[in-house]
Amino acid sequence: MSTGAWVQRSKKKMSNKKHFEKYEQGSLRVALAEDDEYRHCFSTTCDAGQLHHGGVDQPIFTCQSCQHKNCVACEIDWHVDETCDQYQARRRTERGEEDERSRAEMEKISKECPECHAPIEKNDGCDHMTCSKCRHEFCWLCFVDYRNVRREGNQLYNKSCLYYYPILREAEDEFLVAEDPEDELGFLQELEAAARIAGQNEDA
Template sequence: MGNRLSQECNICTEKKSPTLFLVVTSKCKHVKNICRDCVERHIDARLCGKGDVFIQCPFEGCKQVIEHNDVKRIVNHELFERFDTLSLRQTLRIMPDFRWCKNSMCGSGQIHYEKDDAPIMTCRSCGEKSCYTHDVPWHENMTCQQYEEKRKESEAATNHYLMKHTKPCPKCGTHIEKNGGCNHMTCKIRSCSYEFCWL
């Protein structure tokens, strides 16, 4: 009799009360065979892993996107708040006139309608000044043109140093500087660890 009153989750394979199962999205074509806990864990893993808010239904073969209202209906309040914040940030990131405040203690941002015509942006929240054009803290005592010239000089000096004192890893391309020892080199990037001869 207990078996008739329980259902097996398609993901965790645990037998649970049918009330703990749900339709993930209104567009899903599969039956209610995934428990709420598994869907919540799936959403949490996607948010924690890549900070991705484009999350598909975890049912194998189902490609339906879990919409904003679906997430709100399924997950706990704390997880929904994280999803909502990441969704907002991703939306703001693609708005061309939006800039985040450069004060690391602030976390605010705003749209700067004047664009490059008036590049000094003053944060409405903390008052920190930043450059709209270069998306950096405001470069005091320099126009945007002077800042750009200095940035290019610095970039050229860095490239010159890298060409003269480093070699790219043949596998991943990361610049490696030889600091003595033999010519046997090992790339310090953990996922690469390619070994090669400096000469």
């Protein structure tokens, strides 16, 4: 049986009119889509397409079905007020910025264990991390080994880390942690009083 005869018989078999129309449209579209000049409409609500002559040198094509303006060169909706070069340059910049943003976002929630390099995600507020793979403990912000910090103190944190705290002489240390200025004053007076008493005791 020739192809033509087969198509004729198949068409007859499609008794449902709707199906037949769909078939007609479909085969037309298939034939068109094989044409190098065929372009489909980029409107999200339209699935039409048509032949566009002139290629990228005449980038605008208006959809005959929905009147949507498309850019053939950029394969997107027509960019009003921009040439194709301008549009594409702007998109490149935007994409670069998006990549940078998502990379920064990922870095905020995901880091590598400094010991075994397993990826670790941060899902609560605590910066004291324990690797689920190797149990290594480290600071989320500066990656310092947390066991050393526990043993030796906060001066081990990286100086730029939020938790870094230098070793101070004891009195200064307490002075620095007093938050209320009146407390500080009271504390100083107490210190002076203590010094006086100590002095008197020494004199005696």
